[in-house]
Amino acid sequence: MSRIGKRPVELPKGVTATVSGQTVEVKGPKGTRAFTATDDVTVAVENDAIQVTPRGTSKRARQQWGMSRTQVANLVTGVTEGFKKELEIQGVGYRAQVQGKVLKLALGYSHDVEYAIPEGIDIVCAKPTEIAITGIDQQQVGQVAANIRDWRRPEPYKGKGIRYKGEYIFRKEGKKK
Template sequence: MSRVGKMPVAVPQGVDVAITAEKITVKGSNGTLVRAANPLVTVQNNAGVLTFTPANDSAAADAMSGTMRALVANMVGGVSKGFEKKLSLVGVGFRAQAAGQKLNLQIGFSHPVVKDMPEGIKVTTPTQTEIVITGADRQVVGQLAAEVRAFRPPEPYKGKGIRYVGERVVLKETKKK
């Protein structure tokens, strides 16, 4: 059996988990997340502790039990604490401004780039060169951060562009004569 799938998920105070044959619903202070249940995995809620067991002895059911456990653990963590990704802009004149559910970027193009944020995602700009994306769904937060970074990824010669906070960009040496 999967090592990850064997570990139970503790449900913190203030988080409600509803398990049906078709879906798993997790409600908390940061919102509600719903995921389709997999028929290869049986999920049980025993007094605030979720356990995941494969429905049969196949390798697919074993692997899916670990996957479902990780996904549900991320849902529980998202509705209780939330997830955040931080981005920084490196470059002369690069600016970001959050306006409601829109993110306006001036990143060296002749036009400003505007990115709309989906429901449940909050974007803030503490300074003009920092972007903080927060939300309950880990996958959506990470995907949005990757999409914003893809507008202007760091280039390898000067390092200009949008990068994750803490990301190391290895700079290349310029061409020699």
């Protein structure tokens, strides 16, 4: 039995949900998001809450039960609070700045890296060494953060590069004489 799937997803004030077939559409103050569940689960809106129940007792139905409930909960969180990822840049001369819909990164290459900010994502650089990525789609926010981090991953000797805020980098000892 799914412990996650048993709990209904509560709808806060100002959030409405509609179910048509297997598609759940959630509208809130930050926007609208939709999710299409598989045929292994049933989705229903009851008493200001969304309930997900499995159809049958097969292993796949039980797997989809918890996953679908989590996806619906992420829709509700996205349209109310949104999602945020923070990146830190470490290294001499490494910096970032937002110019319009483009993120410019100076990462020690012979040229500046320009990253076009996708639709639905907001990027803010409070300091030249900090990047905050926000949006209502958790998957998109995480993918944008991963794409930016891929330009210069943190290296293990000096720790230079782009890392997630609070990420621990395993440091290696250099050559000894």
